[in-house]
Amino acid sequence: MSSKHTPFAALSGFLAVALLAVIALAVAGVFDRDDGGTKGASGANGSLASPSAPLPADASVADIYAQVSKGVVQVESRANAAGPLGGVEEGTGSGFFIDDRGRIVTNQHVVEGANQVRVRLGAGQDPIPAKVLGSDPSTDIALLKVDPGDVKGGVKPLALGNSGKLRVGEPTIAIGSPFGLEGSLTTGVVSALKRQVESPNGFAIEDVVQTDAAINPGNSGGPLLDARGRVIGINAQIASSGARANSGVGFAIPINTVKKVVPALERDGKIKRPYLGVSTADVTEDIARRFDLPVKDGALVTSTVDGGPAERAGIRPAGPTGRDGDILLAVNGEAIKNPGDVADRIEDLEPGDETRVEVLRDDKRKTVTVTLGERPDQPASP
Numbered sequence: 350m351s352s353k354h355t356p357f358a359a360l361s362g363f364l365a366v367a368l369l370a371v372i373a374l375a376v377a378g379v380f381d382r383d384d385g386g387t388k389g390a391s392g393a394n395g396s397l398a399s400p401s402a403p404l405p406a407d408a409s410v411a412d413i414y415a416q417v418s419k420g421v422v423q424v425e426s427r428a429n430a431a432g433p434l435g436g437v438e439e440g441t442g443s444g445f446f447i448d449d450r451g452r453i454v455t456n457q458h459v460v461e462g463a464n465q466v467r468v469r470l471g472a473g474q475d476p477i478p479a480k481v482l483g484s485d486p487s488t489d490i491a492l493l494k495v496d497p498g499d500v501k502g503g504v505k506p507l508a509l510g511n512s513g514k515l516r517v518g519e520p521t522i523a524i525g526s527p528f529g530l531e532g533s534l535t536t537g538v539v540s541a542l543k544r545q546v547e548s549p550n551g552f553a554i555e556d557v558v559q560t561d562a563a564i565n566p567g568n569s570g571g572p573l574l575d576a577r578g579r580v581i582g583i584n585a586q587i588a589s590s591g592a593r594a595n596s597g598v599g600f601a602i603p604i605n606t607v608k609k610v611v612p613a614l615e616r617d618g619k620i621k622r623p624y625l626g627v628s629t630a631d632v633t634e635d636i637a638r639r640f641d642l643p644v645k646d647g648a649l650v651t652s653t654v655d656g657g658p659a660e661r662a663g664i665r666p667a668g669p670t671g672r673d674g675d676i677l678l679a680v681n682g683e684a685i686k687n688p689g690d691v692a693d694r695i696e697d698l699e700p701g702d703e704t705r706v707e708v709l710r711d712d713k714r715k716t717v718t719v720t721l722g723e724r725p726d727q728p729a730s731p
Contacts, residue, residue, distance in 0.1 A: 397608040399509035400448045403577040413522060413578040414534050420446045420505040422470050423526040424455050424479070424493070424570055426463035443525035443571030444468060444493060445580065446506040447611070453493040454607055455570030456585050457484040458549045460491050468495060472531055483614030486550035486726070487622070488606055489585050491570075492614040507572060510579030512558060512603035515539050523562040523584055523599070525571025537562030546586055546600050551728045555689070557600045558582040564599040573601040580604050623698045624724035625706075626657025627664065629688040632676060643712050648677040648688045650708075662719040664708065675708040675717075682707075695721065 404413055424444045430436040442459030446452065453468060460466050460481055467476035477499045484491035497504050519539045527533050541559035548554050560573060564584045573582040582601025613620050629648035630636070637645045651667055651674070653660040667674025677685045680694035681704060698704060700723035707716050 397447065397509065397611045399579075400506040401508040403508045403510070403579045406577060408577060410522060410534070410536060413574065413576075414524070417507055417522075417572070417574060417578045418524055418532050418534070419470075419502070420507045421524045421532070421571060422446070422453060422468040423529070423531050424453075424459050425467045425469065425476060426460050427465040428462040429464060441526060441529050441567050442569040443567065443584070445570075445572045446504050447509070448506050449497065449504045451495040451497040451500070451504055452482070452611075452615070453479065453495065454583060454611065455491050455493060456583060456602075457486050457489045457491045458585075459570045460484065460493070461486070461549065466493060468493070469531065470500060474501065483618035485610055485614060485620045487548050487552045487620065487724075488554055488610055489548050489602055490583065490607055490610050490614070492611055507574075508577075508579045509604055509608065510575050510577075510581045512556070512581045512605045515542060515558060515575075515581060517542060520576040521560045521562045521581070522574040522576075522578075523560070523564050523568060523571065524574070525564070525568035525584060527563075527565035527567040529567055535563040540598070544600060550726055552724075554602060554606075555692075556603050556606070557585075558603055560599050560601060561597045562599060563597075568599075583607060621700055622724040623695045623700050623702065623721040624658060625691065625695060625704075625719065626654035626659045626722060627666075627677075627691070628652045629677060629691055631687050642676070644676060644678070644709060646686045647709065648685050648691050650675045650677060658719050658722045659706075662706070662717050664706070664717055664719070665710065675710050677706060678709055678714065679707040681705050700724075 404416060422444050424442045426440045428438045430438045442455055444453045444455035447454050466479045466481055468479045469476045477495050479493040479495045482492040482494050517539050521537050521539055523535045525533060537560050539558060540561045544557040544559045546554050546557050558581060564587060568584045571584050572580040573584050575581050581604050584599060584601050586600040588598035610620060628651045630651050632644060632647045632649050634645050649667055650664060653664055653666050665675045677691060679685055683694050685691060698721055700721055702721050704719050704721055705716050706719050707714060
């Protein structure tokens with residue numbers, strides 16, 4: 350299956366996710382910056398507790414591999430091919446156990462559209478049928494389940510870390526099945542934090558972990574680990590010039606996002622996110638000076654979705670001068686300093702909630718009541 354030559358690519362055996370210049374698009378109003386987060390996803394305020402203890406601080410990479418590799422699986426998917434010729438598409442990725450109940454986390458794009466999913470634990474072992482309990486393209490996370498009784502030697506869940514406490518330069522270990530080579534290990538460091546990448550359905554994934562550990566097609570869904578064998582992320586994408594192979598820049602979905610999403614996926618099979626229906630841009634000092642704005646921070650509304658919650662409530666997008674649009678200042682009393690705050694302020698809310706949005710309009714503060722909607726499957730067109 351061919352893929353476009355794009356700067357970033359997904360890592361599954363046959364699917365590619367093209368990444369765009371996300372920040373520039375958000376400023377231009379191409380898609381919504383009120384991503385909605387995951388905490389408020391249909392009551393998904395609970396988090397996933399780590400089922401296992403980490404290894405000692407002085408554990409070697411070999412020690413970590415010996416312990417952790419038993420909980421990493423190869424994911425095999427089969428899907429009906431699109432187009433008039435039909436047929437079947439097969440793909441491979443990776444995944445890992447998160448508890449002794451047989452639940453496995455992988456990337457959504459690894460199992461997207463699949464009508465059959467199996468997992469394999471180690472070379473020479475027969476594949477085990479897996480059920481997709483739920484998936485979320487907006488975070489590229491999927492939850493699978495196998496019968497623990499089918500796992501020879503028993504399920505070995507991995508310890509879960511805290512991606513919120515990572516620092517640039519900390520060691521990383523990636524384990525997965527690149528190019529179908531099961532149980533492959535590479536090492537590196539956290540090379541950057543708080544990156545933003547595009548999800549399979551076009552929304553932004555925030556707080557992504559960047560690593561220089563070599564990851565390649567087939568690593569998708571596998572764990573990125575810290576120096577004590579704790580999962581800090583799910584390997585998902587690489588920077589690529591078109592070859593879709595390791596370039597020294599890989600991206601992992603943060604494990605803290607996984608902890609928030611998994612309970613809702615098991616309960617509902619999907620995530621329902623609150624939706625404001627706006628695209629916004631930073632109110633920088635330069636923009637404030639250029640358009641003679643009375644504030645130096647906030648989120649300038651660049652566009653509203655036709656028929657969306659914000660438009661129905663009367664929130665106004667900016668015109669050519671930048672002066673006739675609303676600037677979002679607060680949601681339910683919580684200040685908005687930049688576009689990223691818009692998502693943060695509504696992530697604990699639910700679709701249907703009535704929300705007080707404070708805006709600056711014609712140099713005066715005004716409160717608008719918005720009934721939040723449910724975020725659509727795709728970003729709004731410009």
